[in-house]
Amino acid sequence: MLKYFGSRLLTFLPTFIGVTLISFAFIRVLPGDPIIVMAGERGLTEARYAELMTQFGFDQPIYVQYWDYFIGVLQGDLGQSFVTKKPVWDEFFSLFPATLELSICAMIFAVLLGLPAGIIAAVNRGKFLDRALMSTALVGYSMPIFWWALLLIIVFSGNLNWTPVSGRIDLIYYFPSASGFILIDSLASGQKGAFLSAVRHLILPTLVLGTIPLAVIARQTRSAMLEVLGEDYIRTARAKGLTPARINGIHALRNALIPVITVIGLSVGTLLAGAILTETIFSWPGIGKWMVDSIFRRDYPVVQGGLLLIAVMVMVVNLTVDVLYGVINPKIRKR
Amino acid sequence: MNIKTNISGLAFALAFAASAASAQTLVYCSEGSPEGFDPALYTSGTTFDASSHPIYNQLAQFKVGTTEVVPGLAESWEISADGKEVTFHLRKGVKFHSNAKFTPSRDFNADDVIFSFNRQGNADNPYNKVSGGTWEYYAGMSMPDLLKSIEKVDDYTVIFHLNHPEAPFIADMAMDFASIMSAEYADKMLKAGTPEMLNQAPIGTGPFIFQAYQKDAVIRYLRNDAYWGPKAKVDSLVFAITPDASVRYQKVQAGECHVMAYPNPADVQAMKDDPNTVVMEQEGLNVGYLAYNTKVAPFDNPKVRKALNMAIDKQAIIDVVFQGSGQIAKNPIPPTMWSYNNAVVDDPYDPAAAKEALANEGVKDLKMKIWAMPVQRPYNPNARRMAELMQADFAKVGVEVEVVSYEWGEYLSRSKELDRDGAVLLGWTGDNGDPDNFLAVLLGCDGVGASNRAQWCYKPFDDLLKEAKVLPTQAERTPLYEQAQVIFKQQAPWATIAHSVVFMTMRPEVEGYVVHPLGGHIFDQVGLK
Numbered sequence: 001m002l003k004y005f006g007s008r009l010l011t012f013l014p015t016f017i018g019v020t021l022i023s024f025a026f027i028r029v030l031p032g033d034p035i036i037v038m039a040g041e042r043g044l045t046e047a048r049y050a051e052l053m054t055q056f057g058f059d060q061p062i063y064v065q066y067w068d069y070f071i072g073v074l075q076g077d078l079g080q081s082f083v084t085k086k087p088v089w090d091e092f093f094s095l096f097p098a099t100l101e102l103s104i105c106a107m108i109f110a111v112l113l114g115l116p117a118g119i120i121a122a123v124n125r126g127k128f129l130d131r132a133l134m135s136t137a138l139v140g141y142s143m144p145i146f147w148w149a150l151l152l153i154i155v156f157s158g159n160l161n162w163t164p165v166s167g168r169i170d171l172i173y174y175f176p177s178a179s180g181f182i183l184i185d186s187l188a189s190g191q192k193g194a195f196l197s198a199v200r201h202l203i204l205p206t207l208v209l210g211t212i213p214l215a216v217i218a219r220q221t222r223s224a225m226l227e228v229l230g231e232d233y234i235r236t237a238r239a240k241g242l243t244p245a246r247i248n249g250i251h252a253l254r255n256a257l258i259p260v261i262t263v264i265g266l267s268v269g270t271l272l273a274g275a276i277l278t279e280t281i282f283s284w285p286g287i288g289k290w291m292v293d294s295i296f297r298r299d300y301p302v303v304q305g306g307l308l309l310i311a312v313m314v315m316v317v318n319l320t321v322d323v324l325y326g327v328i329n330p331k332i333r334k335r
Numbered sequence: 336m337n338i339k340t341n342i343s344g345l346a347f348a349l350a351f352a353a354s355a356a357s358a359q360t361l362v363y364c365s366e367g368s369p370e371g372f373d374p375a376l377y378t379s380g381t382t383f384d385a386s387s388h389p390i391y392n393q394l395a396q397f398k399v400g401t402t403e404v405v406p407g408l409a410e411s412w413e414i415s416a417d418g419k420e421v422t423f424h425l426r427k428g429v430k431f432h433s434n435a436k437f438t439p440s441r442d443f444n445a446d447d448v449i450f451s452f453n454r455q456g457n458a459d460n461p462y463n464k465v466s467g468g469t470w471e472y473y474a475g476m477s478m479p480d481l482l483k484s485i486e487k488v489d490d491y492t493v494i495f496h497l498n499h500p501e502a503p504f505i506a507d508m509a510m511d512f513a514s515i516m517s518a519e520y521a522d523k524m525l526k527a528g529t530p531e532m533l534n535q536a537p538i539g540t541g542p543f544i545f546q547a548y549q550k551d552a553v554i555r556y557l558r559n560d561a562y563w564g565p566k567a568k569v570d571s572l573v574f575a576i577t578p579d580a581s582v583r584y585q586k587v588q589a590g591e592c593h594v595m596a597y598p599n600p601a602d603v604q605a606m607k608d609d610p611n612t613v614v615m616e617q618e619g620l621n622v623g624y625l626a627y628n629t630k631v632a633p634f635d636n637p638k639v640r641k642a643l644n645m646a647i648d649k650q651a652i653i654d655v656v657f658q659g660s661g662q663i664a665k666n667p668i669p670p671t672m673w674s675y676n677n678a679v680v681d682d683p684y685d686p687a688a689a690k691e692a693l694a695n696e697g698v699k700d701l702k703m704k705i706w707a708m709p710v711q712r713p714y715n716p717n718a719r720r721m722a723e724l725m726q727a728d729f730a731k732v733g734v735e736v737e738v739v740s741y742e743w744g745e746y747l748s749r750s751k752e753l754d755r756d757g758a759v760l761l762g763w764t765g766d767n768g769d770p771d772n773f774l775a776v777l778l779g780c781d782g783v784g785a786s787n788r789a790q791w792c793y794k795p796f797d798d799l800l801k802e803a804k805v806l807p808t809q810a811e812r813t814p815l816y817e818q819a820q821v822i823f824k825q826q827a828p829w830a831t832i833a834h835s836v837v838f839m840t841m842r843p844e845v846e847g848y849v850v851h852p853l854g855g856h857i858f859d860q861v862g863l864k
Binding site: 030031032033034036037038039040041042043044045048052055083084085086091094095098150153154157158161164165166167168171174177280281282283285286289290298 | 370466468471550552553555582586591741744745748751764
C-alpha cells in the first residue's frame with residue numbers, strides 16, 4: 001500500500017511544475033495589458049507606463065519573470081494582488097474556507113441523495129421509479145445554475161419567505177471569524193440563533209451547487225450498479241438465498257462504488273466551476289468570484305496564484321481518490 | 336490562516352449584537368467589494384463608497400447632491416493673485432477615530448495634511464511604496480507637475496505652492512485621493528512594522544468609524560459621535576456586498592437591505608410600481624460618445640461629421656440600449672455640471688438632410704468602421720448593440736459600416752493611435768465636477784494621441800479652455816466653457832450620444848437619501864423612519 005501511495009505521490013512533482021508553467025502562461029496569452037486595463041478610459045502617460053512596467057517587473061524578460069514567480073512559489077510567496085495590494089496567499093485563504101464549506105455541504109447533499117437514488121433506480125430498472133428518478137436527474141443536470149438559483153430565491157426567499165436571499169449569516173450576528181467556516185464560527189460564538197441563521201443561509205446555495213453533482217452521481221451509481229448486478233457472483237449470492245438488502249447493499253454496492261468515487265473526485269472541479277456562479281448569485285464570499293474578477297482585471301498574481309492553489313487542491317483530491325481505490329479494491333493496490 | 340476580519344474586540348462585538356435590535360442600522364446592498372480602505376491607492380467608485388465617503392474627510396468637499404465645493408477640513412482658503420499659492424485655514428478640534436491599536440493623542444492638524452500628500456508625491460516618504468502604492472489619481476490629476484511644495488505655516492495653516500495657476504485645484508482637493516489620513520497613526524503603524532494597516536484598518540475623521548470587513552461579504556461601521564459636522568442619523572451602517580442586481584432587488588423586497596445601488600434597468604419599472612420600494616433617479620455625471628478620427632479623410636471635414644451625426648437616431652439608442660436609463664446628450668458635458676450650455680441646439684435626426692450634406696461634400700460610397708467597446712459602462716451599457724443601430728442608421732444614408740471590437744486593453748491602446756481606422760465608441764465619468772475635467776481631458780490639444788480619441792486639436796476651442804483654466808472664479812470661467820460648447824457643436828468631433836440616468840432603489844422607511852451627481856453613495860444624513 002505504501003509503495004502504491006509513493007508511486008502516486010511521485011507523479012505529483014512534474015504535474016506541479018507543469019501547473020506553475022500553465023498558470024503563469026494562461027493569463028499572459030490572453031490579450032490585454034494589465035497596466036492599460038488598470039488605467040481604463042483615463043489612460044496614462046508613456047513615462048508613467050514605463051514606471052509601472054518596472055514596478056510590476058514586466059520590463060524583465062519572460063523567463064526571468066517565470067523564474068522569479070517559481071522561486072517565489074517554492075518559498076510560499078505567490079506575490080501581491082495588483083488591485084488590492086494584498087498578498088495573494090492571504091486573500092486566497094481568507095476566502096477559501098467559504099468555498100470549501102459550501103462545496104463540502106453541496107457534496108454531502110449530492111452523495112446523500114444521489115447514491116440512494118441511483119441504487120433505487122438500478123434495483124427498479126425499467127419501472128416507473130427508475131424513469132422518474134433518471135428523468136429528474138437529467139433535468140437537474142441540464143439546468144443552468146444561474147436560472148435555477150434565481151428561481152429558488154424567488155420562490156423560497158421572495159414568495160414563501162422560508163430562506164434568506166443571500167449572504168452567510170444574518171447581519172445582526174457579528175463575531176470573530178476564527179476558522180473561516182461559518183457553521184463552526186457561529187457555534188463557537190455562543191450567540192443565540194447564530195448557528196441556525198448560518199444553516200438557513202446555506203440551504204439554497206447548497207441545493208444549487210449540489211444539483212449537478214447529484215444528478216451525475218445518481219446516473220453513475222445506477223449504471224455501475226446495473227453492471228455489477230449482472231455479474232455471476234451476484235447470481236451466486238442470490239442462489240445462496242441472501243437477502244436483497246445484503247446483495248445490493250454489500251456485494252453489489254461495494255464494487256459499484258469505484259466508478260462512483262471517480263465521479264465524486266472529478267466533481268470537485270465541477271464544484272469549483274459551479275461555485276463561480278453560485279457564489280456570485282448568493283453573495284457568498286469565496287474564491288470563485290474572486291478568480292473571475294481577477295481575470296477581467298488582468299490581475300496576474302491573483303490569477304496565477306489562485307489557479308496554482310486550486311490545481312494543487314484538485315491534485316490532492318485526486319491523489320486521495322487514487323488511494324481510496326486501493327482501499328476499496330485490493331486488486332488495484334497490488335498491481 | 337489570515338482571516339480578513341479586523342476585530343475591534345470581542346466584547347465590543349457582543350455588545351453590538353446585543354444592542355442591534357434597538358439601535359438603528361442602515362443596510363446598504365453594495366455592488367462589489369472595495370479594493371482596500373485607503374482611497375488614494377485606488378480608482379473605483381465602489382472603493383470610494385466604502386472608504387473616503389464614510390471614513391474620511393478632505394480639505395474641501397462636494398456638497399452632497401451637487402458639484403459645488405464647500406469647506407471640509409479646511410474652514411476657508413485663499414488663492415494668491417498670481418494663482419500659484421493656495422492657503423488653507425484648517426478646522427480646529429477635529430478628532431481622529433480610534434481602534435484597538437490606536438488612540439489619537441492630538442487633534443487633526445497641518446502635519447496630517449502634509450503627510451497625506453507627501454506619501455503620494457514624495458518617493459522618499461516611507462509610505463510611498465507601502466501597499467504597492469501607484470497613486471493613480473494623484474498622477475492622473477497631474478499633481479506631480481502641479482504641486483511644487485506644501486508649506487506648514489502653523490498647526491492650522493498650510494500653503495500649497497503650485498507650479499502654475501490651476502482653477503480646478505480646489506475641486507481636486509475635494510476628490511477621494513485627497514482624503515486626509517492621520518500622520519500619528521501612520522507613524523505608529525510604521526514603528527510597529529505594519530504600515531499596511533493604514534489601508535486595512537482605516538482611521539479617519541469622517542462621520543462613520545470603520546469597525547470590520549469580511550472580504551466579499553460585509554463591511555461594518557459605527558457612527559462617529561465625536562464628528563465635527565452634522566452627526567450621522569443611524570447608529571451603524573452595514574454594507575452587504577451583493578454583486579448580482581436581481582439578488583439585490585430581492586434583498587430590498589425581503590427587507591434584508593434598505594438601499595441598493597445599480598438596479599437592472601429592466602427592473603426599474605417594476606420597482607416603481609412596487610409599494611415596498613422607492614426609486615430615485617438623476618442624470619449621471621458622464622457622457623457616451625462616438626469619436627471620429629478627425630485626422631483621417633473624410634472625417635477631417637466638419638461638414639461630413641455633422642452630416643453623419645444627423646444620420647444617428649439617438650432616441651432609438653436610448654430606448655433600445657439604455658432601456659430608458661439614459662438621456663440624449665447634446666453637449667460633451669452632462670446637464671448636472673455647471674456651465675452646461677442648454678442653448679446649444681442638437682443636430683436633428685434627419686437622414687435625408689444627412690444624405691444630401693454628404694453628397695454636397697462629395698462623399699460617395701463611404702465605408703467606415705465603428706469600434707464597439709467590449710465592456711459595459713453606465714454611459715454605454717451595450718456598445719455592440721449601439722454600434723449595430725448606428726450601422727443601420729448609416730446604411731440609410733449610403734454609408735457602409737463594419738463593426739469591430741477588441742479586448743478592452745487593446746481597445747484602449749489602439750483607439751489612441753493617430754492613424755486609427757474608424758470611429759470609436761467610448762465615454763467618460765467625471766472626477767471632480769469641473770468642466771475642465773471633461774473638455775480639456777477629452778478634447779484638448781494636449782490629449783491628442785491619448786485621451787482625445789477624436790485626435791481633434793482646434794485652436795479657438797483649446798484657447799478658450801486654457802484661458803478658463805487659470806481664471807479664479809466659476810462666474811468668470813462659465814461663459815468661456817459655454818462658448819467652447821458652441822464651437823464643439825459646430826465642429827462636431829464627436830457624435831454625443833447619451834448621459835446615463837442613475838437609479839437608486841430603497842425601502843419606503845429610508846429618509847434623507849440624496850443622489851450624488853459625482854456617483855458616490857453617501858449615507859451620513861440618511862435615516863430610518
